[in-house]
Amino acid sequence: MSDIPYRDVDVEGEKPGWRIMEESYLGERFSIWSWLTTTDHKRIGILYLISTTLFFFIGGAAATLIRLELFTPAGDLLTDDGYNKVFTLHGVVMVWFFLVPVIPSVLGNFLVPLMLGAKDLAFPRLNLMSWYLNIIGGAFAVWAMLAGGVDTGWTFYTPYSTAFANSHVSLTAIGVFISGFSTIATGVNMIVTVHTMRPPGMGWFRMPLFVWSIYATSLIMLLSTPVLAMVLTLLITERLLGLGIFDPNRGGDPILFQHLFWFYSHPAVYIMILPGMGVVTEVITCFSRRRVFGYAAMVYALLAIAVIGFFVWGHHMFTSGQSMYASLTFSFLSFIVAVPSAIKVFNWIATMFRGQITFEASMLYAMGFVGLFTMGGLTGLFLASVPVDLHLHDTYFVVAHFHYIMVGGMVSAFFAGLHFWWPKITGRLYPEIAAQIAALLMFFGFNLTFFPQYILGNIGMPRRYHAYPDAFQVWHVLSSAGAVILAAAYLMPLFYLVWSLIWGKRAPSNPWRASGLEWQTDSPPPKHNFLTNPKIEGSVYDYHPAQEPRREVSDD
Amino acid sequence: MTDVEAATIGRTRGGTAASSPALASHFHDLRQQHAAADLGLWIFLATEILFFGGLFAAYLVYAVLYPDGFLEAAAETEVVIGTINTALLLTSGLSAALAVKAAGNDMRRSVMLLIAVTIGLGVVFLGAKGYEYWLDFGHHLYPTSPDFPLAAPPAKLFWSLYWMMTGLHAIHILVGLGTWGVILFQAWRRSFSLTDNSRVRIAGLYWGFVDLMWLFIWPLLYLMGRAT
Amino acid sequence: MSHATQHRNDEDLLTADVRNAADRKALLPPLMPELGVFVALFALAATSVLVAFWSAFGGLAILACLAIAVVMAALVMIFFMHLRSAMAVMTLASLAGVVWLAILFGLTMADYLTRPGEIGSSIQTPRQAETEAEAAN
Numbered sequence A: 001m002s003d004i005p006y007r008d009v010d011v012e013g014e015k016p017g018w019r020i021m022e023e024s025y026l027g028e029r030f031s032i033w034s035w036l037t038t039t040d041h042k043r044i045g046i047l048y049l050i051s052t053t054l055f056f057f058i059g060g061a062a063a064t065l066i067r068l069e070l071f072t073p074a075g076d077l078l079t080d081d082g083y084n085k086v087f088t089l090h091g092v093v094m095v096w097f098f099l100v101p102v103i104p105s106v107l108g109n110f111l112v113p114l115m116l117g118a119k120d121l122a123f124p125r126l127n128l129m130s131w132y133l134n135i136i137g138g139a140f141a142v143w144a145m146l147a148g149g150v151d152t153g154w155t156f157y158t159p160y161s162t163a164f165a166n167s168h169v170s171l172t173a174i175g176v177f178i179s180g181f182s183t184i185a186t187g188v189n190m191i192v193t194v195h196t197m198r199p200p201g202m203g204w205f206r207m208p209l210f211v212w213s214i215y216a217t218s219l220i221m222l223l224s225t226p227v228l229a230m231v232l233t234l235l236i237t238e239r240l241l242g243l244g245i246f247d248p249n250r251g252g253d254p255i256l257f258q259h260l261f262w263f264y265s266h267p268a269v270y271i272m273i274l275p276g277m278g279v280v281t282e283v284i285t286c287f288s289r290r291r292v293f294g295y296a297a298m299v300y301a302l303l304a305i306a307v308i309g310f311f312v313w314g315h316h317m318f319t320s321g322q323s324m325y326a327s328l329t330f331s332f333l334s335f336i337v338a339v340p341s342a343i344k345v346f347n348w349i350a351t352m353f354r355g356q357i358t359f360e361a362s363m364l365y366a367m368g369f370v371g372l373f374t375m376g377g378l379t380g381l382f383l384a385s386v387p388v389d390l391h392l393h394d395t396y397f398v399v400a401h402f403h404y405i406m407v408g409g410m411v412s413a414f415f416a417g418l419h420f421w422w423p424k425i426t427g428r429l430y431p432e433i434a435a436q437i438a439a440l441l442m443f444f445g446f447n448l449t450f451f452p453q454y455i456l457g458n459i460g461m462p463r464r465y466h467a468y469p470d471a472f473q474v475w476h477v478l479s480s481a482g483a484v485i486l487a488a489a490y491l492m493p494l495f496y497l498v499w500s501l502i503w504g505k506r507a508p509s510n511p512w513r514a515s516g517l518e519w520q521t522d523s524p525p526p527k528h529n530f531l532t533n534p535k536i537e538g539s540v541y542d543y544h545p546a547q548e549p550r551r552e553v554s555d556d
Numbered sequence B: 001m002t003d004v005e006a007a008t009i010g011r012t013r014g015g016t017a018a019s020s021p022a023l024a025s026h027f028h029d030l031r032q033q034h035a036a037a038d039l040g041l042w043i044f045l046a047t048e049i050l051f052f053g054g055l056f057a058a059y060l061v062y063a064v065l066y067p068d069g070f071l072e073a074a075a076e077t078e079v080v081i082g083t084i085n086t087a088l089l090l091t092s093g094l095s096a097a098l099a100v101k102a103a104g105n106d107m108r109r110s111v112m113l114l115i116a117v118t119i120g121l122g123v124v125f126l127g128a129k130g131y132e133y134w135l136d137f138g139h140h141l142y143p144t145s146p147d148f149p150l151a152a153p154p155a156k157l158f159w160s161l162y163w164m165m166t167g168l169h170a171i172h173i174l175v176g177l178g179t180w181g182v183i184l185f186q187a188w189r190r191s192f193s194l195t196d197n198s199r200v201r202i203a204g205l206y207w208g209f210v211d212l213m214w215l216f217i218w219p220l221l222y223l224m225g226r227a228t
Numbered sequence C: 001m002s003h004a005t006q007h008r009n010d011e012d013l014l015t016a017d018v019r020n021a022a023d024r025k026a027l028l029p030p031l032m033p034e035l036g037v038f039v040a041l042f043a044l045a046a047t048s049v050l051v052a053f054w055s056a057f058g059g060l061a062i063l064a065c066l067a068i069a070v071v072m073a074a075l076v077m078i079f080f081m082h083l084r085s086a087m088a089v090m091t092l093a094s095l096a097g098v099v100w101l102a103i104l105f106g107l108t109m110a111d112y113l114t115r116p117g118e119i120g121s122s123i124q125t126p127r128q129a130e131t132e133a134e135a136a137n
């Protein structure tokens, strides 16, 4: 057990805070132009943080409208058409402009080079381009909304989307297509960085698991996104040029669209969850003061999920007319992919076992992630079994299931990571108690919003309807009430994190006494990340119970 | 003194290539930088394979579902032009590969000549393609045409795929030509070091991929349905 | 670590340096093996055309043509795209593209080939479906 070099909190040390700030990536130049043309991975991470936050609140506004509409059985707030457009907007914006980029491009961008002791990602200009592509794509989606909206749902199923929909399908599809290039650019950057820029002494199995998770995510991004790009191209050309690949009048098969679409979109679920797993691993090991249980198993589980995730897409198509034999095969394979996920859950719990757990906000979020992800994953098994899926397909059960994974899982993980690395990113400590309250609120608000939806689905409420029989109302009211709490829990961090930028205490370089190279540099890091070469010693997660978790400092 | 000369002198005087102006500040040395650039492009090409792969999957499904309709529809493509274009692309693949080799040996004149040849062959390819499109239009071989000559419904699927495949491939050729054009101009201006910079190698890899895709498009669209 | 590479190792760099100026002004680099591969590619393309027009194969000629295309593609990748001298991870990257394509093809076809009835019979144009329904009435 070697000592992890950390700077003691109380002895703020050799360098005064303002010096660190001035030499940091934040202090160098502050003009808007210098930010918009930056190739510094840390600044690009911040740009992504701003844009994804913006998209999160656009998607959130749509969600609010949905929950308001569903408060009463009658379709009174929105027309049926308007409701279709609102949930499509919610899905498109949340999936492609928030969930997919949020952890890889915000935290991944900021942290991967730091964790590898590198000065930047391999292709800094490509990195900046990826941000611009993302916001241009987002702008198309928002433009389509302002021009009148899209009503196909985020899945763009044919033949509705090609032959019947009269809304701005092409415009939205173009936006998603462009954002796909942004995803690919990020993926290329991450993989090449991990392959070619690891420092001497950091072998593959000494990389932090967050880097591994970004690596596995990037693999999925690169191998799945091109197929989405192609299927959207086919959709657009069918609408605009009449090159009908999916047109039944020509013998085309609309189900083929679903095959190609889910070849991307099922793995995309893992694009949206693997980075969260990486974050949660880092957080749990730190606040349990225990090294990660089964490091190698964690790595293999990540890679197994990434690979097997490509073999299961047909579980979205059990009711589509797909062959029964294919359905059974896909069902079996979907059960297989649950195994590595279960290994991860087991290892997180084993990591916490007999640890010296402290309940900082990021730890609360991370523990919430483990519970909610487990629940979302287990209900996924219900949906993966053909007979049960025939009952539950296209009901609120499905909605609840993927929100447990995406929102309960990924958004919790993002907040865990944001709080964990906030001192490193900004050089400020956030107010701990406020953050703990927000974390707990989010957990309870989330469950109140989405647990009733499992029941709704099971008793027969289909998704994508703006009016429903009175019998369902009580569950919808519970769900909408939960959404209010959830909204408050999402707004709180916005306020106290911004507050901490100005009034927060200065963060030492390693407030959590965490291991990992990113904690060996100043908070916030200097422009080129490290003033002296970081030391790589001991194993990756060198936590020791004797190292007290942290300070009694920032609790005001 | 140009970059090329500076880099060369730097190396021959016993200094390492680390002092090359082509080296970006976040890399340790040129070897790392070259490895990153090459790997990045290979990964990009893997994504390109899957991008075209979506189209090939559609082709596979429909060719299996409607073998007769596809054989009949494929017999209508311009096989002579398609085959000439195959020859043109293979030749340009040779000149591009040699250009990469020449760049590795710092042979500027040779690089410029070979790139020019590659561009020339690519332009002829596009010209032939344009002529072919013109003929196709004349024969009403586009799916929205009211006078589409083939009766079987799947024929329109084939011709949709034809336009998509050749069109996307032509766009890739255009991008490749643009890249070669920029590099040719820069080589002429001596604005980058041929050996220290990955530019020519990267463009060569991309061009090789464009070649590669055509090698599959050609049998699927042109050689299909000829044995009658 | 994976620095062991690559297109030009140090000795190559040195030879490039001592190569005299006249040599660097030559019009063409050494032509082999690229020229040989080029000839082979042309031969394969010609074979492909012959196979395609040879009536004995019928509709299956396309399979032979595609097999030839695979060989040609391998030649292009190994020699024209210099995979021969590239790092192993680059071969791996290109292979990943091909393997994932196989997953896409394989599992998609697993659906189409196992649908009930004759291949293709599960898909009807709306008009066919209508006529069938009328006949049934």
Ligand SMILES: [Cu+2]
Pocket (backbone or CB within 6 Å): A265, A266, A269, A312, A313, A315, A316
């Ligand atoms: Cu799925």
